[in-house]
Amino acid sequence: xxxxxxxxEHVWKKFRRGERHDTLRDLVPSLMRRAFRxxxxxxxxxEFWALRDLSFTVSPGEALGVIGPNGAGKSTLLKMLSRILxxxxxxxxxxxxxxxxxxxxxxxxxxxxxxxxxxxQGAIMGMRRAEIARKFDDIVAFSGIEExxxxxxxRYSSGMNARxxxxxxxxxxxxxxxxxxxxxxxxxxxxxxxxxxxxQLIARGTPxxxxxHNLPAVLQLCTRVMVVDHGTVLFDGEPAAGVAExxxxxxxxxxxxxEHETRDIRIGRVQxxxxxxxxxAVFAASSRLTVRxxxxxxxPIRGHFAVDIYSADGVYCAGINSRMDRRDFGVLEGAGVxxxxxxxxxxxxxCYVISVGILDANxxxxxxxxxxxxxxxxxxxxxxxxxxHLERAWRHESYASVxxxxxxxxxxx
Amino acid sequence: xxxxxxxxxxxxxxxxxxxxxxxxxxxxxxxxxFEYREVLRQMTLRDLTLRYKQTVMGFGWAVLMPLVNTxxxxxxxxxxxxxxxxxxxxxxxxxxxxxxxxxxSALRFxxxxxxxxxxxVSKIYFPREIFPISAVLVALVDFxxxxxxxxxxxxxxxxxxxxxxxMLPVVVLVHVVFTTAIGLLLAMGxxxxxxxxxxxxxxxxxxxxxxxxxxxxxRVGGRMGALLGxxxxxxxxxxxxxxxxxxAWPSPTLAAAALVSALLLAVAWFAFHRSEFxxxxxx
Numbered sequence: 243x244x245x246x247x248x249x250x251e252h253v254w255k256k257f258r259r260g261e262r263h264d265t266l267r268d269l270v271p272s273l274m275r276r277a278f279r280x281x282x283x284x285x286x287x288x289e290f291w292a293l294r295d296l297s298f299t300v301s302p303g304e305a306l307g308v309i310g311p312n313g314a315g316k317s318t319l320l321k322m323l324s325r326i327l328x329x330x331x332x333x334x335x336x337x338x339x340x341x342x343x344x345x346x347x348x349x350x351x352x353x354x355x356x357x358x359x360x361x362x363q364g365a366i367m368g369m370r371r372a373e374i375a376r377k378f379d380d381i382v383a384f385s386g387i388e389e390x391x392x393x394x395x396x397r398y399s400s401g402m403n404a405r406x407x408x409x410x411x412x413x414x415x416x417x418x419x420x421x422x423x424x425x426x427x428x429x430x431x432x433x434x435x436x437x438x439x440x441x442q443l444i445a446r447g448t449p450x451x452x453x454x455h456n457l458p459a460v461l462q463l464c465t466r467v468m469v470v471d472h473g474t475v476l477f478d479g480e481p482a483a484g485v486a487e488x489x490x491x492x493x494x495x496x497x498x499x500x501e502h503e504t505r506d507i508r509i510g511r512v513q514x515x516x517x518x519x520x521x522x523a524v525f526a527a528s529s530r531l532t533v534r535x536x537x538x539x540x541x542p543i544r545g546h547f548a549v550d551i552y553s554a555d556g557v558y559c560a561g562i563n564s565r566m567d568r569r570d571f572g573v574l575e576g577a578g579v580x581x582x583x584x585x586x587x588x589x590x591x592x593c594y595v596i597s598v599g600i601l602d603a604n605x606x607x608x609x610x611x612x613x614x615x616x617x618x619x620x621x622x623x624x625x626x627x628x629x630x631h632l633e634r635a636w637r638h639e640s641y642a643s644v645x646x647x648x649x650x651x652x653x654x655x
Numbered sequence: 656x657x658x659x660x661x662x663x664x665x666x667x668x669x670x671x672x673x674x675x676x677x678x679x680x681x682x683x684x685x686x687x688x689f690e691y692r693e694v695l696r697q698m699t700l701r702d703l704t705l706r707y708k709q710t711v712m713g714f715g716w717a718v719l720m721p722l723v724n725t726x727x728x729x730x731x732x733x734x735x736x737x738x739x740x741x742x743x744x745x746x747x748x749x750x751x752x753x754x755x756x757x758x759x760s761a762l763r764f765x766x767x768x769x770x771x772x773x774x775x776v777s778k779i780y781f782p783r784e785i786f787p788i789s790a791v792l793v794a795l796v797d798f799x800x801x802x803x804x805x806x807x808x809x810x811x812x813x814x815x816x817x818x819x820x821x822m823l824p825v826v827v828l829v830h831v832v833f834t835t836a837i838g839l840l841l842a843m844g845x846x847x848x849x850x851x852x853x854x855x856x857x858x859x860x861x862x863x864x865x866x867x868x869x870x871x872x873x874r875v876g877g878r879m880g881a882l883l884g885x886x887x888x889x890x891x892x893x894x895x896x897x898x899x900x901x902x903a904w905p906s907p908t909l910a911a912a913a914l915v916s917a918l919l920l921a922v923a924w925f926a927f928h929r930s931e932f933x934x935x936x937x938x
Binding site: 326345 | 698704709774779932
């Protein structure tokens, strides 16, 4: 494997919490301190470490997905990789031109035309003027807003803005690409364009760091996943296992609990179990998968359970709920679990993610839902295309003489 | 292959590291300016284009303001309180106001150059020096445009020019260096303490009256005169008058101003560069 394009070595980053109460009187001494004193390693009471001793590398051909709860340090990491912030201590090296799909239209000025903004944003992204001029027509064509290129950007819709910005970023030919939740903006067509462009770059071997909460997208695009929490790496390795690790760590549930404190019933622990009733993230095709949904009811209540399965690229594979299955669990009290078993999992190899919900007695209103929270992958040497494995049988019957007769009849008419 | 779960031993604090060497920083500062020269160009163009688009008069404002002020002060210092400046007063005042206007407007743009580009500062990286430097360059273009009426005035008063005019680029360079140094400090100061913007407005007015813009401050004399003698802007503005209007070589005060400007720029730029990475955290 080629030498790493991104090297992060023992990186620490310190932030201050709370408000600053700086006065003008402190200006000169603080500037002097900033400029000439060594960076202090110790922590004052109002300070905390946003990143602690982070080390990893990304090599050409790798697409690293960084996942973790809010406040884990993901964005801080990305800001440091894009040089907006500098590590308190530690070393960070990015080789070659760094492209980012972060804030692709940040430099746009509303009073300038699309054309003028392409040159401005292009320069800020690191392109020479000659390079922008050469690629200009391609950039505009890719964005699909040729007609409006000489219109001030303030008259653009936000979608047009994003398209033009993305189009510039897409023509950068970076040596390293940084992506931050880009898939959450723009319409479906635009998102698909983003994903396609990222795929192209990955195929070309461009190393990518992709920070996202969008687990299906991470599973779809990344060759490696890093789980970050409290500024440290909890896991670094195979994507499905990484996503499973992310799911196992208690903060996911803690965050949900805070949000749903006032609900009559809420989803407790959700497990994906294999044939041995063990927690698993990877299932063999046609093996048994059991979704075990824990619940905690604050008062006796009737409810139905729903499970949706999506493929990593967002295809809705199956929607199952206990009311449609005419299954009644009666009045739910206290805590318990409901198992939904798939005796022979008919999904093809790939990455999937499950949503879990508890619905009201009519099976309509959701009482508690966890969208696309539980990923898993299916492994096998199955050759089918698509998402489902259909039970099947082939049969062949030959009607050779009839077919010849029909053709002859056609020729006579 | 990339490994599987990696157990990390997390220490509670990082090892202390010394500040990076001054030399490495200087090299980085220069290399970055070269690497990002296209951004400086585009940012300067952006601000010029914007002014042209957003205002009806465009560059006309750069000419009008010193002309109006010259007219007003010409009335005051030729009719109300006549002042002998050794040349026609309108020439004296217009030249001074022109040079001062470049200084003041470059700084006025610089002060808010970081805070008014918050999104760029907090979301995209390029050397932040580009903001105040492009503010200075935009003002320099205005300065060049406003030179035209000065040339007209010089023709009207039949001012002789000769060899000392060759020093004009040097005077402009010293002026630009000094302005850039102050601009870097103000932009950085205003980012950390927003009071700087208001303080600046007060200071720049006082500074003008402490400089040989409308009258020769050398006449103040005494202890206050000595204090005013330390103001590099007087040396710079008087040097403009020497080479443009008096057909004389600049006095040694320009050399002193040049030295002060160069040192100040080095310190200001270095401090700016070192605190650059705190900018995004402060906005």
